[in-house]
Amino acid sequence: MVNFEIARKRMVQEQIMARGITSPRLIEVLMKIPRHLFVQEAMAAQAYSDGPLPIGEKQTISQPFMVALMTDLLELTPRDHVLEIGTGSGYQTAILASLVRRVWTIERIRPLAMQARKVLDSLHLLNVNIKVGDGTLGWEEEAPFDAILVTAGAPAVPETLARQLAPGGRLVIPVGSESTQTLLRIRKEADGSLTREAGIDCRFVPLIGQQGWHAPQ
Template sequence: MQDAASLRRAMVDEQIIARGISNPRVIAAMLRVPRHRFVPEAPIAAAYADGPWAIGAGQTISQPYIVALMIELADVAPGARILEIGAGSGYAAAVMGEIAAHVTALERLPELADRARATIRALGYDNIDIIAADGMAGWPSDAPYDAILVPAGAARLPPALPDQLAPGGRLVMPIGGRFQQQLTRFTRSADGTLTEEHHGGVMFVPLIGAEGA
């Protein structure tokens, strides 16, 4: 049986690099983060498989490639402040925590937030805050952010989020219907306007919050 490090190396080579992810910071971060620690109920090999995995409460840990793609599109960089809406297991927050100065990750479901927080702490990250909160309003107390990632689908961009982006900041989110969305990157200009780019079809669980989804 392969050990976790070998499985992680194979995951990065076959699922990440082979599909065109080229940002060296993203690749290095995904090689360091032990994905299996975020899905303890799964066999270790399944944690590194090419697909999502259920983490309870109707939520999933995203496919490794999708995690890498969203972080690359968001251009997460050293020194950056990041907001994630929908922390889930905490895995993506950990990958970003390997790169960025600080990650604030919101999770609507307290039981998932508690578990993600415990995993993050056990792994020794001190630059990641997992907060049990409705993400539709973002987290304005720590704004502005250099990037915001929303790994859940909605028909439109939650209106509170763009104002929490720094000038030049990127927001990456799947936009569309309940079962099919376009992975979309919004970039905020100095005057506050947003430019929009589409990066392929995806399927995420719906974003649920106080303002609807």
């Protein structure tokens, strides 16, 4: 029988802090959120392992370090309004919701969105709005956002998402081919121009949508 609290503490210490992520607020949240609730019950014992896991519908829950890194790159504050593209299991959503004022998250696969809503509600994370749709188009009526996080690999930065960033806003997104991407952080300057910083190489499921990859036939 896995002691999830011990496994979670070990995950944070060995996979995240040991790799240089030490933001006190983020570490506190990672220590608290029960990652095992966001995976299929049969895989709960592997929830704190150092890698992604399948969550059904040909989708995955990201490696814990990648969740921590992408969150850290967003430079979040408690007052931020954040857009997440690709709700998936809802684990990344839970991390964001514990750090900011409100999260809007878009998932194209309805069963995943419904399951994520169920788990988020069970954890009383009520500052999350979820909708089913094309995440590459963003959430125009709630824009602008202080931060946008894309949890799927894109062929390029969707113009719609860049447009929905507030001045000073940060967009973190994997960009590249369908098989390998580079993690980018895009900043919107006060004059509306964008600057980009390239980070580590990574591999995510494809971002499907009008401004992403076409859905497989």
